[in-house]
Amino acid sequence: MPLDLLPVSTAPAACCTPATSPAITEQDAVQLARTLKALADPARLRLLSLIAAHDGAEACVCDLIEPVGLSQPTVSHHLKVLTDAGLITRDKRGVWAYFALVPGALESVTTHLGAHLTGSAA
């Protein structure tokens, strides 16, 4: 078959150009998604915001239950999710449990987001 009779010219210009720069790895995507899942809930965002709004970025559970308007077990559950995600820390002093923001945790998330998801290739 002659080369100049290949059906290349009739094909409407291949759409598939693999990529110009490497994408995020499967592993990194899973890890980043894990943290984002912890953030992707209105109640948890409010909890984080409430903690951040307190002196020293630290708050006791009893400060949080009433503003978010959820039951105590539910608030405790959300705080555990945030703690497991490494976004806040738990410090039990006597009867009360104090939760504080982990410095830089949120910046780390936004940094990773920007590192992989900006349209750097013009």
Next chain:
Amino acid sequence: MPLDLLPVSTAPAACCTPATSPAITEQDAVQLARTLKALADPARLRLLSLIAAHDGAEACVCDLIEPVGLSQPTVSHHLKVLTDAGLITRDKRGVWAYFALVPGALESVTTHLGAHLTGSAA
């Protein structure tokens, strides 16, 4: 009861101090969580990253199916979620559908995150 005999010293110092600065509103939390939910999935993060890795931050669906390793309907579903969240746009040219990053959409997310969730109060 004399003031100096108040049970202040024995009580472990009230834990409940409401807040020093306002927290995120319920409405803003719901909206931000909506966008974060769209981001909080490994497959969607990879799709966004793949689109960003292409020339012009634009990619055809056929460029995306094989790298993410999911079925075509599933990829189509994820792209719809990202589109509905305002993170990418769809542009059908002929038979192919091209998806492109919405400029500034991701920055908006990180900005809102930082605005409400940084421990500004020392």
Next chain:
DNA sequence: AACGGAGATTGACGGCTGTCGATATTGACG
């Protein structure tokens, strides 16, 4: 007009998630 391919939609299903009430645990106090 019929064919073929790209991609969207539908329907179904298993698993995860947010929520609560009830209960267990833990530390302070009398």
Next chain:
DNA sequence: CGTCAATATCGACAGCCGTCAATCTCCGTT
């Protein structure tokens, strides 16, 4: 040591989510 208050844990339930196979729609080609 018994009681009380603050949190955590458990069990259950409804609803959402990610995934796929099957099907539909639309457009370009023959």
